[in-house]
Every structure is written in C-alpha cells, then in structure tokens.
Amino acid sequence: xxxxxxxxxxxxxxxxxxxxxxxxxxxxxxxxxxxxxxxxxxxxxxxxxxxxxxxxxxxxxxxxxxxxxxxxxxxxxxxxxxxxxxxxxxxxxxxxxxxxxxxxxxxxxxxxxxxxxxxxxxxxxxxxxxxxxxxxxxxxxxxxxxxxxxxxxxxxxxxxxxxxxxxxxxxxxxxxxxxxxxxxxxxxxxxxxxxxxxxxxxxxxxxxxxxxxxxxxxxxxxxxxxxxxxxxxxxxxxxxxxxxxxxxxxxxxxxxxxxxxxxxxxxxxxxxxxxxxxxxxxxxxxxxxxxxxxxxxxxxxxxxxxxxxxxxxxxxxxxxxxxxxxxxxxxxxxxxxxxxxx
Amino acid sequence: xxxxxxxxxxxxxxxxxxxxxxxxxxxxxxxxxxxxxxxxxxxxxxxxxxxxxxxxxxxxxxxxxxxxxxxxxxxxxxxxxxxxxxxxxxxxxxxxxxxxxxxxxxxxxxxxxxxxxxxxxxxxxxxxxxxxxxxxxxxxxxxxxxxxxxxxxxxxxxxxxxxxxxxxxxxxxxxxxxxxxxxxxxxxxxxxxxxxxxxxxxxxxxxxxxxxxxxxxxxxxxxxxxxxxxxxxxxxxxxxxxxxxxxxxxxxxxxxxxxxxxxxxxxxxxxxxxxxxxxxxxxxxxxxxxxxxxxxxxxxxxxxxxxxxxxxxxxxxxxxxxxxxxxxxxxxxxxxxxxxxxxxxxxxxxx
Numbered sequence: 001x002x003x004x005x006x007x008x009x010x011x012x013x014x015x016x017x018x019x020x021x022x023x024x025x026x027x028x029x030x031x032x033x034x035x036x037x038x039x040x041x042x043x044x045x046x047x048x049x050x051x052x053x054x055x056x057x058x059x060x061x062x063x064x065x066x067x068x069x070x071x072x073x074x075x076x077x078x079x080x081x082x083x084x085x086x087x088x089x090x091x092x093x094x095x096x097x098x099x100x101x102x103x104x105x106x107x108x109x110x111x112x113x114x115x116x117x118x119x120x121x122x123x124x125x126x127x128x129x130x131x132x133x134x135x136x137x138x139x140x141x142x143x144x145x146x147x148x149x150x151x152x153x154x155x156x157x158x159x160x161x162x163x164x165x166x167x168x169x170x171x172x173x174x175x176x177x178x179x180x181x182x183x184x185x186x187x188x189x190x191x192x193x194x195x196x197x198x199x200x201x202x203x204x205x206x207x208x209x210x211x212x213x214x215x216x217x218x219x220x221x222x223x224x225x226x227x228x229x230x231x232x233x234x235x236x237x238x239x240x241x242x243x244x245x246x247x248x249x250x251x252x253x254x255x256x257x258x259x260x261x262x263x264x265x266x267x268x269x270x271x272x273x274x275x276x277x278x279x280x281x282x283x284x285x286x287x288x289x290x291x292x293x294x295x296x297x298x299x300x301x302x303x304x305x306x307x308x309x310x311x312x313x314x315x316x317x318x319x320x321x322x323x324x325x326x327x328x329x330x331x332x333x334x335x336x337x338x339x340x341x342x
Numbered sequence: 343x344x345x346x347x348x349x350x351x352x353x354x355x356x357x358x359x360x361x362x363x364x365x366x367x368x369x370x371x372x373x374x375x376x377x378x379x380x381x382x383x384x385x386x387x388x389x390x391x392x393x394x395x396x397x398x399x400x401x402x403x404x405x406x407x408x409x410x411x412x413x414x415x416x417x418x419x420x421x422x423x424x425x426x427x428x429x430x431x432x433x434x435x436x437x438x439x440x441x442x443x444x445x446x447x448x449x450x451x452x453x454x455x456x457x458x459x460x461x462x463x464x465x466x467x468x469x470x471x472x473x474x475x476x477x478x479x480x481x482x483x484x485x486x487x488x489x490x491x492x493x494x495x496x497x498x499x500x501x502x503x504x505x506x507x508x509x510x511x512x513x514x515x516x517x518x519x520x521x522x523x524x525x526x527x528x529x530x531x532x533x534x535x536x537x538x539x540x541x542x543x544x545x546x547x548x549x550x551x552x553x554x555x556x557x558x559x560x561x562x563x564x565x566x567x568x569x570x571x572x573x574x575x576x577x578x579x580x581x582x583x584x585x586x587x588x589x590x591x592x593x594x595x596x597x598x599x600x601x602x603x604x605x606x607x608x609x610x611x612x613x614x615x616x617x618x619x620x621x622x623x624x625x626x627x628x629x630x631x632x633x634x635x636x637x638x639x640x641x642x643x644x645x646x647x648x649x650x651x652x653x654x655x656x657x658x659x660x661x662x663x664x665x666x667x668x669x670x671x672x673x674x675x676x677x678x679x680x681x682x683x684x685x686x687x688x689x690x691x692x693x
C-alpha cells in the first residue's frame with residue numbers, strides 16, 4: 001500500500017488546481033484521473049466564456065501545474081472504493097491497487113445530461129439534432145456543417161435541456177448553459193456570418209461578470225435572436241431540415257420554423273464517480289451531488305473528517321468558480337493537516 | 343447508436359384467453375374490423391377470445407367530453423369488469439382506444455385511491471348485485487397483433503410492396519392519444535416514438551413516413567369535434583397533417599384509434615367538397631386503414647368482407663398496388679347476397 005498526504009480524485013480543473021496549491025505548500029499529493037486525458041470536460045471547450053479566451057491556454061497552464069515535484073499523477077485510474085480505517089483514508093483503484101492518505105479531496109466533477117431522455121427533441125434520431133458539446137467540437141474543427149455536409153442557413157440553440165425540468169427529475173438550474181448558448185451562437189456567427197441564429201430560453205440568466213454585456217453584444221453585433229419558449233417537438237422535413245415547434249411566450253403565439261441544426265444546451269448532472277463515492281462515504285446530497293458540511297461556512301468540508309470537496313461534484317459551477325473553490329479546498333486541507341500534526 | 347430510452351417502454355401482453363370488449367363507434371364506422379380481429383385471433387393465431395353479447399358502452403366518450411361524471415364512469419367500468427369476471431376471464435381487451443385509455447385510467451385511480459374502489463364496488467353491488475375481479479392484463483388488440491406480427495407474416499398472402507415497382511409502400515402511421523399519451527411507459531415505444539403500428543408496417547414490408555406533423559393531432563380531439571362550433575378546428579387540424587404528409591406521397595394511413603381513422607378518412611371528403619383539395623396525384627385521396635383491416639387484407643381476406651367499401655376514401659388503387667385480387671362487382675353486395683344501393687358520389691373526391 002502506498003501512502004501520501006492527500007489523495008485527489010479527479011484530474012479536471014478543480015483537482016489540478018487544488019493539487020498544485022497543496023504541492024507548493026510542501027504537501028505530497030496523488031492525483032487520480034480515470035480517463036486517458038486530464039482536464040475533464042474542459043477538454044471539449046474551444047473557447048471560454050465570457051471573454052473567448054482560448055481554452056488550450058488554460059489547459060497548458062493546468063498541465064504545467066501537474067508537473068510539480070510533489071504531485072504524482074495517475075491517468076486511466078478509476079476508483080473502485082473509498083473508505084476510512086485507523087484515522088487514514090483508503091482508496092482502492094479499479095486495477096486493485098491500494099493507497100492511503102491523511103486526507104481526500106473529491107473533485108470528481110459532473111457529467112452532461114443524456115439528451116436522449118428528452119425524446120420529443122429527437123436527439124439520436126434526427127441527424128441535425130446535436131448537443132452543445134458536439135457543436136463545440138465541430139467549432140474546434142473550424143467548420144460548422146449540417147449532417148449533409150452543407151453550410152447551415154439557420155441554427156437553433158435550446159436552453160434548459162435536462163435542467164429546470166421536472167419530467168427528468170432535475171429541478172435545478174445548470175447555471176452555465178445560458179451564457180454558453182450566447183457564446184456558441186456568437187461562435188456560429190463568426191464562422192458563418194450569414195447564418196440565422198435563434199436561442200430559445202425560459203429565462204435568460206446572465207449572473208456572471210460580463211455575461212449581460214455579452215448577451216447584449218450577441219444581439220447588437222451578431223444579430224442573434226432570442227425567443228422565450230421551450231421547443232416542444234422536432235420532426236424531419238422532406239428537404240432534410242428539422243421542423244421545430246414552440247410557443248413564443250412573449251408574443252403568446254405558436255411558432256414553427258425549419259432549421260438545419262438544433263443545438264441542445266445540455267445541463268450538468270453529478271458524474272457516476274461523484275454519485276458512487278459520495279454514497280460510499282455517506283455524503284450523497286440532492287440529485288446525487290456531494291453534500292458539504294455547510295454551504296455558507298464550510299463548503300469544502302464534509303461531515304467526514306479528512307474528506308474534502310471541490311468543484312462541480314457539489315453543484316453546477318463555472319470554470320473560474322471551480323478553480324477558486326479548489327484553491328479554497330487546498331487551504332482547508334492545509335489547515336487540517338497542520339492541526340493533525342500538532 | 344447508443345441506447346434509445348423509448349425502447350424500454352413496453353406493454354404487457356397476455357399470451358391467450360382474452361375477454362374482448364367491443365366498441366360502440368368502431369362497429370358503426372369500420373364494420374369489419376372487430377369481426378376480422380376475432381377471426382384472426384381464433385382461426386389464424388388459434389387463441390381463445392370471447393365476444394360477450396352482454397357488453398355495453400364504457401361511457402368513455404361521455405367521460406372525456408365532460409358529460410358523464412367520474413363515479414358513474416367508474417361504476418360502468420366496474421360492471422364491464424364484472425362481466426369479464428362472470429365469463430371466467432382475466433385479460434381485458436378493449437377494442438376502442440378511448441376504452442383502453444379509460445379503463446387504464448380508472449384502474450390507476452383505484453390503485454392510488456383504494457377507498458374510491460371500495461365505494462365503487464358498493465355502488466355496483468347495490469345497482470346490479472355484481473362483483474368483480476381486477477383484470478390481470480389490460481391489453482389493446484393492436485398489441486396482440488404487434489406481438490404476433492411475425493407469426494402472422496408467415497401466413498400472409500401479400501406484403502406491403504408495390505407489385506408494379508417492387509418498392510416498399512410508404513405508410514403514414516398515427517396512434518390514438520388515449521393509447522400512448524395517458525400512460526406512455528406502458529405502451530410500445532411510448533408516446534413520442536410509438537412502435538406498435540411501425541412494427542407491423544416494417545415487419546410486413548412497408549416503410550414508415552416520418553413527416554413534420556407526424557405527432558400533430560388527427561383532428562378529433564373530442565371537444566374539437568363534439569362541440570358543433572369547433573368542427574372547423576377539427577378539420578383544420580386534419581388538413582394540417584394532410585398538407586404535411588402529402589409531399590411524401592404516402593400510399594395509405596394506418597391507425598389504431600376510431601377517432602383518428604374516422605376523421606383522417608372523412609375529413610378528406612369534407613376538405614375536397616369545401617375547398618376542392620385532394621391529397622394524392624389522382625384526386626383519389628389517401629386511404630385510411632385500421633390495423634385489423636390491414637392484417638386481414640394481407641392475410642388474403644376479401645376486402646369487401648372487411649368493410650372497406652364503407653370508407654370515404656376508396657381503397658381500389660391501394661389494393662392494386664399490393665396486388666390484392668378482388669371483384670369490383672362484389673363491392674356493394676350485402677351479407678345476404680343482395681345487391682345494395684351504391685352511395686352517392688362526392689363532387690371532387692374520385693371514388
């Protein structure tokens with residue numbers, strides 16, 4: 001069994017940021033990532049809202065941080081079990097290896113909503129219906145095309161797919177989709193200035209710094225149209241487009257239009273890892289996210305001494321929020337280790 | 343392609359021993375459908391099904407139109423179950439989609455409100471002296487056909503192939519709201535991607551037309567039609583569907599609900615008379631079949647014994663496409679062999 005000061009589960013922005021802050025405080029860290037690549041969902045991003053910073057710049061910064069001497073990074077290492085024994089936390093990997101540490105930081109992140117649950121939106125059935133993640137991947141290639149290889153004439157973005165939706169059991173807001181739709185619609189217009197872009201929404205929630213400004217810019221400079229209404233139905237047309245229906249709830253009229261691409265802004269859910277580990281250690285909260293000791297005063301701690309939380313394993317967060325939360329978690333863990341050694 | 347969740351939505355279909363509940367409106371509109379279903383189950387599938395002469399209305403149309411109160415409706419359904427119990431059956435098979443939705447809804451309400459069930463049992467006992475057992479399986483006949491579609495295919499004389507071109511026939515399918523929209527998880531494919539008619543069409547050689555207004559209302563919608571002043575709205579909804587499917591040149595429309603079948607058939611006449619519009623290239627309209635009529639046709643039953651001559655849009659062009667043999671002279675020969683009077687011809691819709 002290998003021993004260390006802190007084990008971090010999850011090599012996304014939260015895990016890496018916390019690992020680095022611990023490492024530069026002379027704390028030995030083992031960082032586990034289940035995938036072949038680190039960075040988690042940040043791998044999919046081409047640019048970051050609201051300033052369109054190239055996501056690869058942030059990935060490079062994070063990559064450099066993982067190279068700190070006090071960090072041991074294990075990729076392709078899924079976690080099977082987490083438990084506490086003799087005041088130490090133990091982690092058993094899926095490969096059967098065992099590790100022990102004085103503290104654990106859970107940074108196991110989120111998964112995106114499976115849009116196939118919203119059957120009426122036709123994801124997985126009609127080729128032109130794609131997710132926001134798939135749209136971003138297409139944007140990264142420098143070309144946005146219909147499934148039939150043509151430049152789209154009209155693109156619709158639909159917010160709240162799997163968020164604020166009683167039918168799929170997710171009552172909460174995923175927080176990042178509104179601004180992400182603004183970003184994606186501008187990206188579409190940058191590549192295809194003549195494309196018509198429509199964003200369908202329930203409420204536009206622009207709570208972050210510069211979000212409102214970007215929302216305004218998308219309308220004034222890029223001519224993105226915003227329609228308040230949820231798309232209720234998607235069907236194919238004879239010319240390989242998609243017919244969408246919704247009620248424009250501001251004008252109180254039914255609306256029907258044909259589009260070439262429908263981009264579903266899929267929401268955030270607790271990842272399988274988050275759900276599994278939080279159940280194992282008894283901190284499984286609402287919607288299977290991890291439950292912190294106190295939202296206001298101890299948000300990185302849990303009711304299990306030595307078990308800490310960072311990032312989107314707790315709830316939907318933006319990347320800056322996630323990284324700030326990770327730094328706070330690292331500080332909490334430093335205090336904890338110090339108090340243990342005294 | 344990863345998992346499609348609607349494939350998990352399935353109905354439970356009993357293997358045998360069915361208690362058939364006939365429909366009020368289906369016997370009037372599609373005169374051969376119920377008869378042919380009973381024949382197929384008994385003679386082709388060799389299963390036991392009872393056609394009870396004591397049956398009565400389920401009161402569903404009255405209930406869904408807001409005319410018959412809930413307690414009355416529940417007691418009527420309880421009496422239907424009592425007749426099934428007396429006949430010694432446990433698998434209730436309502437012919438009509440309205441009945442299917444209604445009995446499922448009542449059973450669900452009784453499940454959630456057991457006190458109500460006891461109250462209804464009391465009403466039934468007091469009024470009729472009858473008692474009843476809850477059905478073990480409530481299954482729609484279309485699910486029985488779907489379940490046995492492969493076995494039926496082996497006995498079919500024809501397939502859904504255009505004998506002149508060798509290509510699959512293009513079929514529009516439309517399921518009833520009360521089949522899939524009240525309890526979507528208990529029907530094949532759920533409400534968004536119902537598979538019951540799709541499965542029959544594809545198994546028997548046809549192709550399903552996926553057109554923009556596929557999920558739009560057929561036009562019946564109870565109060566859309568039942569309230570006289572709303573009937574224009576009913577026809578307008580059907581028209582929207584016809585206009586949407588027309589470019590795909592469907593060979594026929596297949597339904598499992600009396601409302602859908604009735605209105606998609608008869609409104610084609612109304613639209614042709616009022617606006618001069620028909621929805622195929624030869625001004626004949628798009629034929630509308632029930633799933634029993636289709637099964638019977640492919641098995642080789644005489645089209646005129648299936649009651650196809652009482653449809654508004656006439657089916658001869660479709661029969662010719664499939665290659666079905668029929669004698670035009672038999673079309674209006676009654677059950678006793680007597681030649682009946684031919685119906686008046688519409689102004690615009692060719693028959």
